[in-house]
Amino acid sequence: MPELEVDGAVLVYDDEGPRDGDGGVPLVFIHGWTADRHRWDDQFAHFATGRRVVRLDLRGHGGSTGAGARTVDQLAADVVVLLDHLEVGRFVPVGHSMGGMIAQTLALTHPERVTRMVLVDSISRMTYSWARGLLLAVSTLLPFKLFVAINIQRAFAPGFPKEKIRAYIDASAATPREVVMTCYGAMRAFDVLDRVGTITAPTLIAHGYHDIQLPLSQMLRMANAYPDAVVRIVDAGHELPVERPAELTALIDRFVTAPTA
Numbered sequence: 001m002p003e004l005e006v007d008g009a010v011l012v013y014d015d016e017g018p019r020d021g022d023g024g025v026p027l028v029f030i031h032g033w034t035a036d037r038h039r040w041d042d043q044f045a046h047f048a049t050g051r052r053v054v055r056l057d058l059r060g061h062g063g064s065t066g067a068g069a070r071t072v073d074q075l076a077a078d079v080v081v082l083l084d085h086l087e088v089g090r091f092v093p094v095g096h097s098m099g100g101m102i103a104q105t106l107a108l109t110h111p112e113r114v115t116r117m118v119l120v121d122s123i124s125r126m127t128y129s130w131a132r133g134l135l136l137a138v139s140t141l142l143p144f145k146l147f148v149a150i151n152i153q154r155a156f157a158p159g160f161p162k163e164k165i166r167a168y169i170d171a172s173a174a175t176p177r178e179v180v181m182t183c184y185g186a187m188r189a190f191d192v193l194d195r196v197g198t199i200t201a202p203t204l205i206a207h208g209y210h211d212i213q214l215p216l217s218q219m220l221r222m223a224n225a226y227p228d229a230v231v232r233i234v235d236a237g238h239e240l241p242v243e244r245p246a247e248l249t250a251l252i253d254r255f256v257t258a259p260t261a
Helices: 037-047 072-085 098-109 130-139 144-153 162-173 177-189 216-225 245-257
Strands: 003-006 009-016 027-030 053-056 092-096 117-120 203-208 229-234
Touching: 003 072, 009 037, 009 072, 027 037, 027 072, 027 098, 037 053, 037 092, 037 245, 053 072, 072 098, 072 177, 092 098, 098 117, 098 177, 117 245, 144 162, 144 177, 203 216, 203 245, 216 229, 229 245
Parallel strands: 027 053, 027 092, 092 117, 117 203, 203 229
Antiparallel strands: 003 009, 009 053
């Protein structure tokens, strides 16, 4: 698999699909916390038949190396370096959870390059009630594997196959502790809610109805701040790309192929 050295990390990535531009602006898939680029297998395979698609393992995740990022800005900067290396100019970021935070950062820092944007189970500001904030603080004191297992288990809607959840827990727990905890801190500090009103790129916001990691109420607060956003609620939890892959793929397909106003 191709890889690129970026600021002390080695990023592995996939770059597939036609380069002639006839299929539309390239899509760039960005996974979430403790995940990897394979979260997007269904969507990547679908779109690679007709347009250029890029996905990567963020630093310290999956097959990539490097210390964890302490800010979402650092993760977004890694993506920009990769896209510059691949000579991708304008693009559509498709981000899940933490990847959606990265996508928003890209839209704010490089508005001339982001033509549209897709946010999946993501928000613009982490907000906690007193009780939930205390629970999260206490959870960081748990043994590492238990901390990861609790967070991944609750990401899925009731009824999702337990054997698949166990596989995702094992994969997440393989992410180095330092990477998990620093990126966790980066997400908790992320706050662009007061700035997203300047993002003019048409945006699709897809969110799981049963998402308790990043609750629906927080997403709706974000959506209300966007000047040009379409919201779609899906019967799923926080892991929409793998809980309802075909449904999400269809939503993205309709959005990126729709004519602009």
